[in-house]
Amino acid sequence: MTDLFEAAGVHPPDAPLADRLRPRTLGEVVGQDHLLGEGGPIRRMVDSGRLGSMILWGPPGTGKTTIARLLAQAAGYQYQQISAVFSGVADLKKAFEIARTRRAAGQSTLLFVDEIHRFNRAQQDGFLPFVEEGIVTLVGATTENPSFELNGALLSRSQVFVLKRLDDAALDQLLTRAEAHEGRALPLTPEARQALLALADGDGRYLLTMTETLFALPEEPVLDVQALAGTLQRRAPAYDKSREEHYNLISALHKSVRGSDPDAALYWLARMLNGGEDPLYLARRIVRMAVEDIGEADPLSILVANAAKDTYDFL
Numbered sequence: 001m002t003d004l005f006e007a008a009g010v011h012p013p014d015a016p017l018a019d020r021l022r023p024r025t026l027g028e029v030v031g032q033d034h035l036l037g038e039g040g041p042i043r044r045m046v047d048s049g050r051l052g053s054m055i056l057w058g059p060p061g062t063g064k065t066t067i068a069r070l071l072a073q074a075a076g077y078q079y080q081q082i083s084a085v086f087s088g089v090a091d092l093k094k095a096f097e098i099a100r101t102r103r104a105a106g107q108s109t110l111l112f113v114d115e116i117h118r119f120n121r122a123q124q125d126g127f128l129p130f131v132e133e134g135i136v137t138l139v140g141a142t143t144e145n146p147s148f149e150l151n152g153a154l155l156s157r158s159q160v161f162v163l164k165r166l167d168d169a170a171l172d173q174l175l176t177r178a179e180a181h182e183g184r185a186l187p188l189t190p191e192a193r194q195a196l197l198a199l200a201d202g203d204g205r206y207l208l209t210m211t212e213t214l215f216a217l218p219e220e221p222v223l224d225v226q227a228l229a230g231t232l233q234r235r236a237p238a239y240d241k242s243r244e245e246h247y248n249l250i251s252a253l254h255k256s257v258r259g260s261d262p263d264a265a266l267y268w269l270a271r272m273l274n275g276g277e278d279p280l281y282l283a284r285r286i287v288r289m290a291v292e293d294i295g296e297a298d299p300l301s302i303l304v305a306n307a308a309k310d311t312y313d314f315l
Contacts, residue, residue: 017215018208021177026070029063031170031204035161036067042161046074051110053131053138055146055155058163061203064141065114067163072110077137078102080111084118092126099136109136116140117149124151131157144244165202172197174204178211186211187219192228199232246277250285257286258293283309 023029026036026046035042045051051071056064065081072079080099082091099109113119130136131154138158142149146160166174175193179185188196196214200207210232214223223231249272256264272282283305290305 016209017178017181017212018205021174021181021208022066023063023070026067026074029067029070030173031166032063032067032163034164041159042067042071046071049075051075051077051108051137051139053158055116055140055142055150055158055160056163057142057144057146057160059143059165059202061200061205061207062163062166063204064163065112068110068112068139068141071139072112075108075110077108077110080109080136081114082111083114084123085115089123089126092123096130096135099130103135111136111138113138113140115142117142117144117146121151124154128153128157148244166200166204166207167202168194168197171200171202171204171207174207175211178208178215182215184215184219186214187217187222188214188228189222189224192223192225195225195228196232245275249275253282254285254289254293257289279312280309283312 026043029036034040037043042054056067058064068081069079071077080095082095095111099111102109116124127136127138131138140150140158146155175186175196186193186196196207196210199210213232217223217231221227249268253265253268253272256262256268269282273279287302287305287309290301294301
């Protein structure tokens with residue numbers, strides 16, 4: 001324990017709302033019933049009292065850190081956490097030695113590694129003997145595709161569990177808990193409340209961060225959608241130009257065209273442009289769609305797509 005608040009199992013009064021509302025049991029975790037619900041793979045591990053090494057893969061704000069901490073608590077393991085952003089080889093060696101000492105005393109260790117994809121290949125290989133010997137039960141958290149970012153040898157010794165973005169029902173549960181914790185309702189109309197859920201985009205932590213801002217406002221006047229937009233800064237779209245989200249969105253655009261859904265195609269195109277994608281990259285992909293997916297159904301599509309690409313490139 002690092003301070004009196006943590007030792008007492010309470011949060012300091014100035015802790016962020018998201019920290020104060022962290023679940024205390026696995027049953028309180030929302031939005032991940034496919035893993036933690038009755039018959040879910042992680043639930044079965046907990047019920048058996050024996051955890052296996054695993055990689056928790058999912059977007060931010062879906063509960064990866066919380067699940068790891070509660071897994072250790074539920075299974076009676078000693079919880080130890082490191083971050084690949086701040087830790088190096090010396091920190092890993094220290095963690096493994098502490099775990100080895102605990103094991104000699106009959107105590108199992110759950111080692112949680114946040115942002116595990118940031119460790120290089122050699123550092124990831126360093127986990128292998130300790131995972132194989134059972135000195136640590138490894139739980140890694142990543143927002144990137146493990147198949148691309150983690151060693152095959154490490155993946156072969158772990159199970160990969162995919163965490164989903166929180167749906168509206170799960171996000172609304174978080175809002176209800178926040179209102180119960182604060183002892184009052186959010187000053188929002190029903191339409192503005194729905195807009196708040198949409199702004200969160202499946203990220204529970206971000207939802208609670210916005211909620212904390214709203215609780216700092218007076219109870220009157222009640223905000224409508226327009227007033228809510230003026231109160232909260234618009235979130236930058238979740239996008240990266242060369243990693244997981246890039247490939248997810250271009251795939252969605254391609255499949256929308258292939259499925260003859262113009263509205264969806266325009267949405268994904270606009271989202272990529274708004275996220276900063278190179279328009280020339282998109283123009284080349286649209287030429288590819290015209291060749292692969294439209295072809296003889298409309299031979300002019302190739303000419304139009306090529307002309308649009310050449311015009312943009314020229315200008």
